[in-house]
Amino acid sequence: MFVGSLDNLSSLIRQYGLCGKSTSEAMLVIEAYRTLRDRGPYPADQVLKDLNGSFAFVIYDNKTGSVFAAQSYDGRVPLFWGVACxxxxxxxxxxxxxxxxxxxxxxxxxxxxxxxxxxxxKSFERPMNKMKAVPRVDSEGTMCGSFFKVDSCTKISTMPRVGSSADWTSWEDSHK
Incomplete structure (x- = not known):
């Protein structure tokens, strides 16, 4: 499934060697996916960065049984995901x-x-930031579950560190 449009379709057709064929946006995205899967040295986030326009797509790979989906930065083309009953x-x-x-x-x-x-x-805008904790919001905008943040400025007092040269005799005497 491909919804939307690509502003740079003709240059991408040349880049992927699809000249002479009548290629739509959907066919181009499928070809780019095949290139990534089979022989491409490029990471998926780089290929997606090359797509200029407003789009959303889902590819089901029958060969591997996997799903690949993406949505453009602007979010003009709606795409939803969820869990069926x-x-x-x-x-x-x-x-x-x-x-x-x-x-x-x-x-x-x-x-x-x-x-x-x-x-x-994963964000293809910032590929190094894998999204491990994305809050789940239902269709009415209510957050489901919990979302935790780590505050790096908070300090918790812990046991003081002691080096190997510390005097352990007083500890040994008190724990006999």
Whole structure:
């Protein structure tokens, strides 16, 4: 599934060697995915950075049984993901399908992110920042579960460190 448009489609067609073929945005994204999967030295986030435009897509790879999905930075093209009542993952661009299939257990797909079965959710804007804790917000905007942040400025007093040259005799005497 590909929804949206790519502003640089013609240059990407030349880059992937698809000249002479009538290539749509969907076919280009499939070809780019195949290149990444089979023979590409480029990381997925770099390929996605090359896509200029507003888009959202989902690719199911029948060969590997994996899913690859992404949404552009601007988020103009809607994409949702959630969990169906049978526990399966659902990724779709149709709000009504999501409501009927997932109830309240769905949320907008994060802008500028990609998802793969193997690697999970990752920002392709900042690929080094793998998103390990994304708060889950249901379709009504209510946060589900907990979201924890680490405050690096908070200091907890702990046992003082002592070196190997410390005098342990007083400890030994008090613990006999």
């Amino acid at each position: 049978d526990g399966s993952a659902v990724i779709c661009d149709d709000l009504n399908v999501m409501k009927s299939g997932c109830g309240k257990s769905f949320a907008p797909f994060p802008n500028g992110c990609m998802f793969s079965s193997e690697g999970g959710l």
